[in-house]
Amino acid sequence: MKEEVIITEGLTKKFGNFTAVDNITFTVNKGEIFGFLGANGAGKTTAMRMLCGLSKPTSGKATVAGIDVYSQAEKIKSNIGYMSQKFSLYEDLTVLENIKFFGGIYKLSDSRIKTKSEELVHRLSLEPQANKLVGSLPQGWKQKLAFSVAILHEPKIVFLDEPTGGVDPLARRQFWDLIYEAAGNGITIFITTHYMDEAEYCNRLSIMVDGRIEALDSPGALKQKYEAANMDEVFYRLARGAKRAE
């Protein structure tokens, strides 16, 4: 039996007259890699922020890990991880200090923080850099570290907002290895991206156009439905209809 960890129904966010997210309804299953695609300004980030409890929905329903986003936004936060477009670890703290800080904030015990730190540094082969300031690391490594820190407290769901922006292809591949590993450990992945090759890695995809979800299915089914050779074509076909300028 499939367990649904994100359920939304008619979820809407308005900023004044502008409807950023327009009545979206979808579910995400446990352990799934759920891709959230759309052109810039389509409303992906806003939708994601609502699910993370960073932004209050205007209307509609949504539960994340079984918790209501309206009444218990704070409770959601201990059940999720989040990695934003902007790199948001502390560049003036070292790798280990960042791990320790976020571990502490998520209320991990000292011994857990210690073992987690060792595991994480080993997994990312960051041993020589462990005591270096995060600001001095190359972009690709920063992103991998940020992801690892986002799942440090073993959340049920991790939200990734364009995590691989500005990262070289090799580092992107390694990043996706980490994502698969996390998904294998039962963490649900909710990811937005502009890279169509990455879209192919997802179990299911939703494509947002002008704040609405225009298509939602597995990559294979979408390609079949739109008679496209690859995801690029599917995306063009749907996004071309967008009225909203960037």
Added chain:
Amino acid sequence: MRTLLFLLQKEFKQIYRYKAMVRIIIGMPIMQLLLLPLAADYEIKNINLAVVDNDHSTYSQQLVSTIIGSGYFRLAEYNQSYKKSLKLIESDKADLILEIPEGFERNLVRENKDQVLVAVNAINGTKANIGASYLNNIIKNYNQSLRMKLVTSNQGNQAIAIDLVNSNWYNPEMDYKSFMVPGILALLVTIIGGFLAALNIVREKEIGTIEQINVTPVRKSYFILGKLIPFWVIGNVVFTIGLVLSWLVYGIVPAGNLLVLYSFIWVYLLAVLGLGLLISTYCETQQQAMFINFFFIMIFILLGGLFTSIDSMPGWAKIIARINPVSYIIDVFRMIILKGSGFKDILPHIGIISFMALLLNSWAIKNYRKTS
């Protein structure tokens, strides 16, 4: 509680690594306390005086040399006509004109009285007015000494002069440094408190790290406390440096109890930090935070009673002074450092500032939104 420790540890590490910040924290109080009291001076010196002496007598010359000998005046012109002296005032070369009439000596000796004219350049009002009152004093003293001389030589005709003697309590030598140094210290603590914490939070907003914090289950009050406490400690360090400096350099030792002084600083820092934190919750960029802070701190400092007396301000300014934390710290510093007041005397001040601290900080916590 443990969460708070993690927040504090992170904050202290960041401050320590931000070398420019450390330099500002240590360097600013030292620089300001060493330089400013030398220049920000209530005493007025170098007043340019034009003398129009129509008498050319021994007495008139004596009067002029007494005035110049006082050290406050500089002779800009001597022995020109009144009209020419007026030109000097117009071109700002003179602040005051002293006109000694013809027959000054004769009239003084024969009729026992005469008048001199003092004309004041009101463009630089403070300087000229204070200069005029200095001049009045000098002329009065000169007059006194003349009369004494004349009286003793005349015998019999005893003129009784009543003299007014001032004694300035708590600051016996009217030493402006005893006013200014604690005042500058008060401003320093205010600025450090007001700015550092505010800019720090807004910086996290700009970099984007605050979003990573907002998506964690950390409590708002912990986050604000995590910002408040480090800068509270820094405020205390700055204050201590300042206190030691004013003792070493200016010999100012608080007449009152140090613990009383510190107990006020402790709540005062909470209040100004609270204001900074509150402002930061409304701002998105460091520029905004900076300007809004400037707006408040400028008003607080100018209406705080350091440079001008609150008692002589208009009614609305007095009302502002009541809600102005700076006016309380200036008052308390003068009470404790100059007068030696005790804890009981400053209790009302502590009460009001504690109330402000509570209000501003809870407002800041309330207004800090993890969810927009």
